[in-house]
Amino acid sequence: MCYSKLVTGSVPVTAAVAMVAALLASSQPVRAEFKVGAGLPEFSLTAAENGWTFSLQRKQEQVIVTADKKRLEPKALVLHLFQPDCLQCQDQDKALQTLHEKTAEKDVVVVGIAHRSDDKAVRAYAERLKLTFPLIVGTRSDLAKKFAAGDAFCITDSKGIVRYAQVGYGSGEEKLWLEAVESLLAGKPVAQKTAEREGLKVGDRLPVIELDSLVTGKRLTLKGDGGQLAFQDDTGKTIRPKAAIGMFSRY
Amino acid sequence: MVHLQKLHDKYAKDGLLVFAIAVHPKAEKGRKLTKELGITYPVFQGAGSDLAKQYAFG
Numbered sequence: 001m002c003y004s005k006l007v008t009g010s011v012p013v014t015a016a017v018a019m020v021a022a023l024l025a026s027s028q029p030v031r032a033e034f035k036v037g038a039g040l041p042e043f044s045l046t047a048a049e050n051g052w053t054f055s056l057q058r059k060q061e062q063v064i065v066t067a068d069k070k071r072l073e074p075k076a077l078v079l080h081l082f083q084p085d086c087l088q089c090q091d092q093d094k095a096l097q098t099l100h101e102k103t104a105e106k107d108v109v110v111v112g113i114a115h116r117s118d119d120k121a122v123r124a125y126a127e128r129l130k131l132t133f134p135l136i137v138g139t140r141s142d143l144a145k146k147f148a149a150g151d152a153f154c155i156t157d158s159k160g161i162v163r164y165a166q167v168g169y170g171s172g173e174e175k176l177w178l179e180a181v182e183s184l185l186a187g188k189p190v191a192q193k194t195a196e197r198e199g200l201k202v203g204d205r206l207p208v209i210e211l212d213s214l215v216t217g218k219r220l221t222l223k224g225d226g227g228q229l230a231f232q233d234d235t236g237k238t239i240r241p242k243a244a245i246g247m248f249s250r251y
Numbered sequence: 252m253v254h255l256q257k258l259h260d261k262y263a264k265d266g267l268l269v270f271a272i273a274v275h276p277k278a279e280k281g282r283k284l285t286k287e288l289g290i291t292y293p294v295f296q297g298a299g300s301d302l303a304k305q306y307a308f309g
Contacts (some may be wrong), residue, residue: 213295215295
């Protein structure tokens with residue numbers, strides 16, 4: 001699921017975060033993002049198209065990709081965990097297609113791994129978006145279970161070490177991917193290792209949220225009111241919560 | 252969304268507000284899913300909003 005969480009409260013935000021983290025600890029599976037400096041795990045999965053095998057191994061300081069029985073030793077590997085029904089993933093994969101076209105002749109492998117879909121849906125996705133880089137079905141794979149928190153993305157060097165990582169996609173970030181890939185091809189360190197974005201941080205105030213209800217179409221308002229969080233529901237009733245947790249949902 | 256519903260069910264009475272901001276442009280799809288999942292906490296329609304553009308990554 002693609003999401004960003006917002007946590008706040010009338011209590012100090014750090015306390016609210018700790019409270020909610022504790023609440024979530026028992027109910028959410030533990031997942032991680034790709035970490036810069038860490039090695040990509042080896043895997044072997046099936047391509048959506050024609051069912052050939054795509055595998056990644058790390059041998060003697062070199063990442064080895066086998067795609068449709070072809071053995072490749074890329075200088076850079078670009079990997080995106082995606083879902084066909086995620087709109088943000090679609091934008092990202094269109095941008096990845098452009099990167100693939102620019103770098104296909106330069107020892108760069110671009111691969112997409114669907115972490116919640118089947119081969120039929122992935123093939124339809126590739127056809128609709130005109131994607132020609134390999135798309136792999138990784139549903140229920142160890143790789144997906146470990147890294148598919150919010151559609152993870154990474155670029156590794158020739159050793160399979162992650163040198164750039166991000167989650168989600170913002171328009172224009174493909175420029176950073178290209179810079180990272182070009183640095184790796186030139187044997188240079190990657191300067192910018194992730195996408196810098198504006199986001200809510202611990203200690204920030206929650207922005208005023210004044211939008212219609214998805215369900216009733218009536219106005220909902222959440223804002224700070226005299227130092228206290230106040231939520232007005234679609235009947236006009238106001239409550240003053242002690243803490244709040246929210247998420248962006250793409251479904 | 253389902254896990255958040257569990258938090259809502261358990262802690263709303265103690266003062267926890269759970270909410271979601273839907274950013275999918277097809278609102279009907281979101282309404283249908285909300286109903287199917289039994290979501291009862293407030294869901295804002297945020298598709299195209301400045302808030303979504305600013306913060307909805309990941």
